[in-house]
Amino acid sequence: xxxxxxxxxxxxxxxxxxxxxxxxxxxxxxxxxxxxxxxxxxxxxxxxxxxxxxxxxxxxxxxxxxxxxxxxxxxxxxxxxxxxxxxxxxxxxxxxxxxxxxxxxxxxxxxxxxxxxxxxxxxxx
Numbered sequence: 001x002x003x004x005x006x007x008x009x010x011x012x013x014x015x016x017x018x019x020x021x022x023x024x025x026x027x028x029x030x031x032x033x034x035x036x037x038x039x040x041x042x043x044x045x046x047x048x049x050x051x052x053x054x055x056x057x058x059x060x061x062x063x064x065x066x067x068x069x070x071x072x073x074x075x076x077x078x079x080x081x082x083x084x085x086x087x088x089x090x091x092x093x094x095x096x097x098x099x100x101x102x103x104x105x106x107x108x109x110x111x112x113x114x115x116x117x118x119x120x121x122x123x124x125x
Contacts, residue, residue, distance in 0.1 A: 025059070038074035039067040042123045074118050081114035082107075 005014050005021060014021035043063075046054035057063040089106065096103040 023059075025061075036071050036075075038118070038123060039071045041119070042070045042074075043067055045124050070122065074122050077122060078114050078118050081117055082110055085110045085114060 001016055003016050004024075005016075006012075007014065013024040015024050043054075046057075054063070057066050086107070089110070091103065091106055091110070095106075
């Protein structure tokens with residue numbers, strides 16, 4: 001049996017490993033990006049609950065660009081929500097200077113709520 005074979009139907013090379021031919025898959029340089037927190041969460045969600053979508057993106061070489069897009073959307077949504085919630089609750093630099101512990105507690109609460117919204121509406125969908 002040949003060590004490598006080429007399948008013209010899908011354009012992939014396969015390598016013989018033991019008794020099986022395994023596809024020779026590599027990531028292009030632009031696909032090798034770091035995985036941030038939002039990417040990690042969405043990737044884990046896809047692996048556990050949307051296996052067909054995950055496998056399709058992975059084998060199509062589009063997983064990392066898809067996760068990068070999700071991460072960008074999540075970051076933008078998160079910071080927009082934090083800013084809007086802080087403005088609505090009147091959280092200012094004056095409060096930060098005069099009552100730092102109250103400011104920290106309120107900002108932590110806002111960040112937790114914004115994170116939950118991003119997770120619900122974007123990451124775990």
